[in-house]
Amino acid sequence: MAQAAEAKAHHAPPAMDYGEHERTYQGFIVGAKWGGIAVCAILVLMAIFLL
Template identity: 55%
Template sequence: MSEHPTGPVETGAPMNYEEHEKTYDMFIAGAKYGTMIVVALLIAMAAGFFTAGGFLGGILTFIIACVAGFIFLK
């Protein structure tokens, strides 16, 4: 019914570890900066909705939070 292979387990092409590490680093950077932007957006929305700053205050808060986040995460 089922076949039991007797050869090596890895039969595909050899791994390109350098490319794998580049992809992993890009994923980590995307997750890190994406999370930072979402948090900055939530803070800006709270500042815009619950303070007297309104829409422009929220945008200004978002820009300041993003700049601070990029500086902090470098």
């Protein structure tokens, strides 16, 4: 039993880097926003030139 607890403690994940987490999330939000804008622009251009 003690060996299992020791092994579990030995393989504990590192502490979370909250600054990096926030930068990654902000990058995702910016990418999603501009990706959505690009898709809308493409659809509008398709409606103008293909109809």
